[in-house]
Each structure stands twice: as structure tokens, then as C-alpha cells.
Amino acid sequence: MTAPLTSRFPYAKGPDGSRRIGYGADYNPEQWPREVWEEDIRLMREAGVNVVSLAIFSWARLQPTADSWDFGWLDEVMDLLHAGGIGVDLATATASPPPWLTTAHPEILPVTATGETVWPGARQHWRPTSPVFRAHALRLVREVATRYAGHPALIAWHVNNELGCHNVYDYSDDAAHAFRTWLRRRYTTLDGINHAWGTAFWSQRYSDWGQILPPRLAASHPNPTQQLDFKRFSSDALKEHLIAEREVLREITPDVPVTTNFMVMSGTKGMDYADWAASGALDFVSNDHYVVPGARDRDELSFSANLTSGIAGHRPWFLMEHSTSAVNWQPVNLAKNEGELARDSLLHVAHGADAVCFFQWRQSAAGAEKYHSAMVPHAGADSELFRAVSELGCTLQALAPLAGSEREPARVAVLFDWDSWWAGELDSHPTSRLEYHREALDWYSALLRLGIRADVVPAHRTDPSSYDVVIAPVLHVMPQTLAKELTRYVEGGGHLVTTYFSGVVDENDHIWLGGYPGALRELLGIRIEEFGPLLDGDSVDLDNGATGSMWTDRIDVTGPEVEVLARYRTGAYVSRPAVTRRTTGRGSATYVSTRLGAEGLAGLLPELLAAVGVTSELPEQARGLVELVVRHDAESRYLFLVNRGDECVVLPELSGDVLLGQSSSGSLVLAPRDVAVLRQSAT
The missing domain is CATH 3.20.20.80 (Glycosidases)
Incomplete structure (x- = not known):
């Protein structure tokens, strides 16, 4: 379900037919x-x-x-x-x-x-x-x-x-x-x-x-x-x-x-x-x-x-x-x-x-x-x-x-949805502090900190089965067709992660009745009767060491397959579930009921991804310091290694030809704010 563009991109070749940017x-x-x-x-x-x-x-x-x-x-x-x-x-x-x-x-x-x-x-x-x-x-x-x-x-x-x-x-x-x-x-x-x-x-x-x-x-x-x-x-x-x-x-x-x-x-x-x-x-x-x-x-x-x-x-x-x-x-x-x-x-x-x-x-x-x-x-x-x-x-x-060349797909996707951005931030809601883009960026930042490649893709234009893990933050607007698609994805072995205020309304901004998270209630195996938004400056502690802000949920577990990954240690919902995961067949559906921020999510994600076998492709010492992006064509893979910070990063030299960058004594040296590009064979 990609965009029906004509692919008539005019800058890939020069007047003589050679490639160029x-x-x-x-x-x-x-x-x-x-x-x-x-x-x-x-x-x-x-x-x-x-x-x-x-x-x-x-x-x-x-x-x-x-x-x-x-x-x-x-x-x-x-x-x-x-x-x-x-x-x-x-x-x-x-x-x-x-x-x-x-x-x-x-x-x-x-x-x-x-x-x-x-x-x-x-x-x-x-x-x-x-x-x-x-x-x-x-x-x-x-x-x-x-x-x-x-x-x-x-x-x-x-x-x-x-x-x-x-x-x-x-x-x-x-x-x-x-x-x-x-x-x-x-x-x-x-x-x-x-x-x-x-x-x-x-x-x-x-x-x-x-x-x-x-x-x-x-x-x-x-x-x-x-x-x-x-x-x-x-x-x-x-x-x-x-x-x-x-x-x-x-x-x-x-x-x-x-x-x-x-x-x-x-x-x-x-x-x-x-x-x-x-x-x-x-x-x-x-x-x-x-x-x-x-x-x-x-x-x-x-x-x-x-x-x-x-x-x-x-x-x-x-x-x-x-x-x-x-x-x-x-x-x-x-x-x-x-x-x-x-x-x-x-x-x-x-x-x-x-x-x-x-x-x-x-x-x-x-x-x-x-x-x-x-x-x-x-x-x-x-x-x-x-x-x-x-x-x-x-x-x-x-x-x-x-x-x-095109971007090589990752194993993890973050769904982005304009309807949920628009509707989730309307007035007369449980809180006016919700920022859809910020929550989506939190998850992406956490993945960057862990050195894990991820794709950010439109929610309604993407086949979720292309990914091992699909993260859908604040997917507030949930037409029945999308709910069914996500259910099929999980039942087929996919792993869905979603958050507070997701699945709550249909495409007309009508509440899915029967308790929250509405259209995702059965898939997640939980039921929420009442939201628990937090006042400015308030926070809650979770028993996994994370701290939540802005939002909490009063969760009741309704499915026998649901595992509680974290509980509230403070706040109005002490001892109640804060993060849950329901397994079904080879798939799973995880719910995160509070805003953990990039730091808290970076602590939670390894547990969610370990079960799927998704790990960083970067050396451990480079994770969080270097971003890896991969492009590919029929013959080659192009690895971009981007120094995210202001300090030099030295990596063990990776296989491939160095198109851009400096190597020294068998190592790849990334100066502050530097970028290296390696070319590997596609086979």
C-alpha cells in the first residue's frame, strides 16, 4: 500500500546518463x-x-x-x-x-x-x-x-x-x-x-x-x-x-x-x-x-x-x-x-x-x-x-x-496518522496537554537511543505485515477497517505496540462504546472505564523504574493471555497495570498507559523487542551515538553512519567499500557531526 507515484524522479541521472544527486x-x-x-x-x-x-x-x-x-x-x-x-x-x-x-x-x-x-x-x-x-x-x-x-x-x-x-x-x-x-x-x-x-x-x-x-x-x-x-x-x-x-x-x-x-x-x-x-x-x-x-x-x-x-x-x-x-x-x-x-x-x-x-x-x-x-x-x-x-x-x-536507490525497510515501524493528530488534540478532551507528534517522536527517539532502525510510515497507507513490530502511538481515530487490519496483523504473528488514548473513536469521532480502548479492547485484552489525566507537574512511578506523566489509565485485565509488564507504584492507580501485553498465537499486542518519554521508552523497548529478536545492527559502543540508515538497489547496500553528537566516535571497521569517511588502523572514525557511507554487495 505505497503511494501511487509515477517514480519519474528527474535528478537520478545527468545529461550523459550517469547517476547523480x-x-x-x-x-x-x-x-x-x-x-x-x-x-x-x-x-x-x-x-x-x-x-x-x-x-x-x-x-x-x-x-x-x-x-x-x-x-x-x-x-x-x-x-x-x-x-x-x-x-x-x-x-x-x-x-x-x-x-x-x-x-x-x-x-x-x-x-x-x-x-x-x-x-x-x-x-x-x-x-x-x-x-x-x-x-x-x-x-x-x-x-x-x-x-x-x-x-x-x-x-x-x-x-x-x-x-x-x-x-x-x-x-x-x-x-x-x-x-x-x-x-x-x-x-x-x-x-x-x-x-x-x-x-x-x-x-x-x-x-x-x-x-x-x-x-x-x-x-x-x-x-x-x-x-x-x-x-x-x-x-x-x-x-x-x-x-x-x-x-x-x-x-x-x-x-x-x-x-x-x-x-x-x-x-x-x-x-x-x-x-x-x-x-x-x-x-x-x-x-x-x-x-x-x-x-x-x-x-x-x-x-x-x-x-x-x-x-x-x-x-x-x-x-x-x-x-x-x-x-x-x-x-x-x-x-x-x-x-x-x-x-x-x-x-x-x-x-x-x-x-x-x-x-x-x-x-x-x-x-x-x-x-x-x-x-x-x-x-x-x-x-x-x-x-x-x-x-x-x-x-x-x-x-x-x-x-x-531506495531506503531498505526496517523490521520496526512507527505509524503516523493525521486524523489522530487532528482529532486527538481537539478541545473538550480529558486533557489539553496531549501532543500527538511529541508522543510519536518519543518512540522514535527511544529507538534511536537503542541504535535500532525503524521506518516512520502513514497509518492508512502501510501494510503492517511488512514489519515484525508496529508501534502505533496515540492511534486515537480507529475506523473498524483499521482495527480489523491490526487484529489480523497480530493474529498472523505481528507484534503491535500502542498507547493511551488509542482506539477510542471511529472515523466520525464517535466513541466506541463498552469501555476503552474501544475498537482495540478485545485485541489488547484490557478494559478501561475512566481515564486518569495528570495535572501539570504531576507524575507517577512504575515498578520497572520508569516515570510517567500527563496521562494514566485505570486498567482492568480481561484476557487470560495478558501479562502485566509494569504496574503503577504511585498515583491514583497504585498496583494497577500500567503496561500490558496480550499474546495470541505467534503475535502480541502491548498497551502503554502513560507518557514515559524517550528515556522511559528506551528502558521498556528492549523487553518488547527481545521476544521478536529485534536488536541493534550497530556495535554496542555506538548505540545512541550513531544513527544507522540503509539504502539499497539491486546490486548494493549503502550504510549511512551518522554521528549524532559533538564527540568523536570510533567504530570497528565494517565490511564494504568506504564511499565517504575516514578509516584508521582497522577502525572507522566518525569525527564530531560526521557522516560515513559504506557500500556492501546486496548478495
């Missing part, structure tokens, strides 16, 4: 005078750049007025890039409408839940459901596609930019009309929607479709299923815009692959990217990722790159944006330490990226992002940053043999 950046020549352009091409060649994303925010330059066009400058840039051997991922330029359009048609501007208009002055000031915006945007797409359809520099289309970054939720009248249309398709009848939304509660029953609105500011808590459906609809509305642009591009240039840049990273949850990829809306997956400094920042980078690979069906994908150093939009914008530019980039490559690009090529002299780092900084090419950029270009050239 794409390397480059967003290029914004319109910000600079003409005399800078030729210097840009020269420096790009010096740095090893072979691809740029072009014209992303150029609508106002390409179409200065409603009835005029200016392509001359872009023609010249395209020709210069082609002459320099640099391919172009050409944007449709629809990300931000120009002032003439918003002045003539203010009805395209988004509206907030409180009824405020989102005015021009920044970017993405458009409604995804506006027919007026759609008409103007598609006119632009058609003009750009027609003009550059046969240009030899064109290797891919870049639809819009970071769809939904600032306009995922629009509450306008256009959105209300489109929301009703979406609901008609989903539920068919008013009876269907009244049942799904539970409108018998609070006298909300609808007698006409025109009465239904987006969840605008209300006197109290809006209907929860209305909120959940609006999130689904909003993701779909952006996907429909993506498809509308793609259809124009495919009509005019059927042989040119189409992509758009996702934002798979912490804090970005409005778009169900797994659904977008599975819909066939694009030919290959691209992603933007920015590190937010913190205790687990590189864990999150690895988690996001891993999930991007899962969305891409483990096929190669495109890292469209990340930063060479500091960004401009965090409260404090830290420069990267020496070696982090390369390590961050290569960790994405390890997880399947066959192109590594930055925002942006040349650091802006004006505008909101002038303090955002770039490949060519304000200091110019005579800088440590540009030298690091050029060194990375050489490194990627050395890794060209692995281009086109």
Missing part, C-alpha cells in the same frame, strides 16, 4: 541586477550546483498587470542556467498573488475564524477555494507552461510553494460553499451528516445544507466532528488546487514530472501529505525541512526525513528546502555549528533524498528573509559558509553511485 537551491534572480546573474552561474558551477527552483515568487514580475506579460528576463535566466549545465525546477509562480489582483479582487483574500480579512503584505494571501483566484492562477500556469514547454533547462514543474503554509484554514463564504460541497460528497444526505456530527447534541440538527458553516468563532466549543471534517476538507481543498495546476501542466507538458514542496516537520499538521501523495496529485515527493534548535532537534530531523520517505513509498524524494545556517523566523536564530550543514543534508540523503537543496542561493539584501542564510551569504563567496557549501557539493558527487 541533485544539488542546488531556490534561485531568485529577480531580486538582483542583471550583472549578478553570470556571476551566479559561475559560482553555482564552482559549488557543484546542478538544479535550481526558479520563479517561485515571480507572479508580479511575470504579469505586471492583468493584461501584460514580461517573460524576457526569465527567458534569459533559463538560457543562462542551461548553458551552465543547471537544470530548472520551474515554479508555476502562483504562491502569492500580485497587488493588482488583490486590489481588483479583494474577495480572493482569506478570512479568519473570527471574521478578519487576511490582507496583502506578506505571502499566500489567497483562498484555496476562491474561483476567482483559481481562474487567474490557472491562466498564469498555462502561460508559463506554454512558453517553457520545450526549453531544454526544464526538468520538473514546481506547483505553487509550501501549499497551506499560511492559508490552510480559510473561513470565508467561498470556503463555506466548498465545505458544503465536500460534505455532500462525503455524506450524501443531511441524515448522514446529522448522524456523523452527532447534531442531536446541543440542538444542532440541520434541516438544509445552506445552514452548515465552517467552525467559525462560536460561543462555546464547536462541534468536534465539524472541526475534524473541516480539517480534512481544508487539506483536500489545497490538494484540489494542486491537482488543478497539475492538470494544466500535464496537458501541455505530459513528459515533465510535477511536484510541490511539502513541509513534513514538527508544527506543520494541516496537510495530510500521505493522502496527497496517494492521490496521484504529483509525480515525486518533495519536502522542506527546518531544524528548530532543542534537545531533540536532530531526532526530529531524522523522524521527518524518515516520514517523508514513508510518504514517498521509500522511493527517492527531493529535499527542496533547508537552511545552510540560521533562519530568520525563530525567536532566536542560531547559526549552525561546523559540520552541521553537511550532516543535516546527508541525513536527508540517508533517508532517501536524491536531491539536496536550500533556501536560497544568494542571501537577500532586502525583504522579510534577508537574515535567512543562503548558499552565498552576505559576506560573499569568500566565506566559510560558501566553502562548506562547495565541499558538500563535492561530497554529493562522490555519493552519485547511490542515486536512484
Whole structure:
């Protein structure tokens, strides 16, 4: 059940047919005078750049007025890039409408839940459901596609930019009309929607479709299923815009692959990217990722790159944006330490990226992002940053043999589910402290600490039987079909691990009655009558030495096959089960009823994995210090060994040819923040 992408990834081969990894950046020549352009091409060649994303925010330059066009400058840039051997991922330029359009048609501007208009002055000031915006945007797409359809520099289309970054939720009248249309398709009848939304509660029953609105500011808590459906609809509305642009591009240039840049990273949850990829809306997956400094920042980078690979069906994908150093939009914008530019980039490559690009090529002299780092900084090419950029270009050239290879599946999977992320964090719940992404990251961080490879994969797009162990943290939304699939998985010999607040509601956010964890109750062999959320600062001790926070459950064991792996030693549920495991045939189903954090889970996981025979492939002294990721093709396996810390790590030399890294006296030496790559035979 992988994403139905066309696999038309454009960067795996160079013009001569040789393998290569794409390397480059967003290029914004319109910000600079003409005399800078030729210097840009020269420096790009010096740095090893072979691809740029072009014209992303150029609508106002390409179409200065409603009835005029200016392509001359872009023609010249395209020709210069082609002459320099640099391919172009050409944007449709629809990300931000120009002032003439918003002045003539203010009805395209988004509206907030409180009824405020989102005015021009920044970017993405458009409604995804506006027919007026759609008409103007598609006119632009058609003009750009027609003009550059046969240009030899064109290797891919870049639809819009970071769809939904600032306009995922629009509450306008256009959105209300489109929301009703979406609901008609989903539920068919008013009876269907009244049942799904539970409108018998609070006298909300609808007698006409025109009465239904987006969840605008209300006197109290809006209907929860209305909120959940609006999130689904909003993701779909952006996907429909993506498809509308793609259809124009495919009509005019059927042989040119189409992509758009996702934002798979912490804090970005409005778009169900797994659904977008599975819909066939694009030919290959691209992603933007920015590190937010913190205790687990590189864990999150690895988690996001891993999930991007899962969305891409483990096929190669495109890292469209990340930063060479500091960004401009965090409260404090830290420069990267020496070696982090390369390590961050290569960790994405390890997880399947066959192109590594930055925002942006040349650091802006004006505008909101002038303090955002770039490949060519304000200091110019005579800088440590540009030298690091050029060194990375050489490194990627050395890794060209692995281009086109896929990530090798692990034995362990962490399921990720947008519905559970959206629904699990709604208001009027047992606690407002639940953070779905944090819990999923906790499990992944624990696996990294143990040196165990794992895949992060979409819950509804993955065959669980491909894995020995499936971890499903806070899998709150549990349609009956998924519950049956997980039951078959366990009965067939698989090992499921899930957590508190899982299996509780169906796809309509209705409680599975009879006690928690609802649809998973029989599979887990437990029953919970009442949740036990914890107040801020409170914690509970378990008899296995772990400490829980945020949540507890009052568990009754109902199945004779259930083993209690840990009990509460303190708190309201002293002596009651905290962690249980039910065995059935060759399989098992484990339940963890409290938030243990990465440290507590790292203590629990060895016991859960030992029964399955899952252990680290790394030498013991490297576990937790080094991350191992494997890519493979028909002939070779490529082992990426990534030093996660700031200290040197020495490993016994592993078998294989060293594509990247240093060996000494029979050992592999990983300097601080270093990456080594080994090639082994696939046989």
C-alpha cells in the first residue's frame, strides 16, 4: 500500500546518463541586477550546483498587470542556467498573488475564524477555494507552461510553494460553499451528516445544507466532528488546487514530472501529505525541512526525513528546502555549528533524498528573509559558509553511485496518522496537554537511543505485515477497517505496540462504546472505564523504574493471555497495570498507559523487542551515538553512519567499500557531526 507515484524522479541521472544527486537551491534572480546573474552561474558551477527552483515568487514580475506579460528576463535566466549545465525546477509562480489582483479582487483574500480579512503584505494571501483566484492562477500556469514547454533547462514543474503554509484554514463564504460541497460528497444526505456530527447534541440538527458553516468563532466549543471534517476538507481543498495546476501542466507538458514542496516537520499538521501523495496529485515527493534548535532537534530531523520517505513509498524524494545556517523566523536564530550543514543534508540523503537543496542561493539584501542564510551569504563567496557549501557539493558527487536507490525497510515501524493528530488534540478532551507528534517522536527517539532502525510510515497507507513490530502511538481515530487490519496483523504473528488514548473513536469521532480502548479492547485484552489525566507537574512511578506523566489509565485485565509488564507504584492507580501485553498465537499486542518519554521508552523497548529478536545492527559502543540508515538497489547496500553528537566516535571497521569517511588502523572514525557511507554487495 505505497503511494501511487509515477517514480519519474528527474535528478537520478545527468545529461550523459550517469547517476547523480541533485544539488542546488531556490534561485531568485529577480531580486538582483542583471550583472549578478553570470556571476551566479559561475559560482553555482564552482559549488557543484546542478538544479535550481526558479520563479517561485515571480507572479508580479511575470504579469505586471492583468493584461501584460514580461517573460524576457526569465527567458534569459533559463538560457543562462542551461548553458551552465543547471537544470530548472520551474515554479508555476502562483504562491502569492500580485497587488493588482488583490486590489481588483479583494474577495480572493482569506478570512479568519473570527471574521478578519487576511490582507496583502506578506505571502499566500489567497483562498484555496476562491474561483476567482483559481481562474487567474490557472491562466498564469498555462502561460508559463506554454512558453517553457520545450526549453531544454526544464526538468520538473514546481506547483505553487509550501501549499497551506499560511492559508490552510480559510473561513470565508467561498470556503463555506466548498465545505458544503465536500460534505455532500462525503455524506450524501443531511441524515448522514446529522448522524456523523452527532447534531442531536446541543440542538444542532440541520434541516438544509445552506445552514452548515465552517467552525467559525462560536460561543462555546464547536462541534468536534465539524472541526475534524473541516480539517480534512481544508487539506483536500489545497490538494484540489494542486491537482488543478497539475492538470494544466500535464496537458501541455505530459513528459515533465510535477511536484510541490511539502513541509513534513514538527508544527506543520494541516496537510495530510500521505493522502496527497496517494492521490496521484504529483509525480515525486518533495519536502522542506527546518531544524528548530532543542534537545531533540536532530531526532526530529531524522523522524521527518524518515516520514517523508514513508510518504514517498521509500522511493527517492527531493529535499527542496533547508537552511545552510540560521533562519530568520525563530525567536532566536542560531547559526549552525561546523559540520552541521553537511550532516543535516546527508541525513536527508540517508533517508532517501536524491536531491539536496536550500533556501536560497544568494542571501537577500532586502525583504522579510534577508537574515535567512543562503548558499552565498552576505559576506560573499569568500566565506566559510560558501566553502562548506562547495565541499558538500563535492561530497554529493562522490555519493552519485547511490542515486536512484531506495531506503531498505526496517523490521520496526512507527505509524503516523493525521486524523489522530487532528482529532486527538481537539478541545473538550480529558486533557489539553496531549501532543500527538511529541508522543510519536518519543518512540522514535527511544529507538534511536537503542541504535535500532525503524521506518516512520502513514497509518492508512502501510501494510503492517511488512514489519515484525508496529508501534502505533496515540492511534486515537480507529475506523473498524483499521482495527480489523491490526487484529489480523497480530493474529498472523505481528507484534503491535500502542498507547493511551488509542482506539477510542471511529472515523466520525464517535466513541466506541463498552469501555476503552474501544475498537482495540478485545485485541489488547484490557478494559478501561475512566481515564486518569495528570495535572501539570504531576507524575507517577512504575515498578520497572520508569516515570510517567500527563496521562494514566485505570486498567482492568480481561484476557487470560495478558501479562502485566509494569504496574503503577504511585498515583491514583497504585498496583494497577500500567503496561500490558496480550499474546495470541505467534503475535502480541502491548498497551502503554502513560507518557514515559524517550528515556522511559528506551528502558521498556528492549523487553518488547527481545521476544521478536529485534536488536541493534550497530556495535554496542555506538548505540545512541550513531544513527544507522540503509539504502539499497539491486546490486548494493549503502550504510549511512551518522554521528549524532559533538564527540568523536570510533567504530570497528565494517565490511564494504568506504564511499565517504575516514578509516584508521582497522577502525572507522566518525569525527564530531560526521557522516560515513559504506557500500556492501546486496548478495
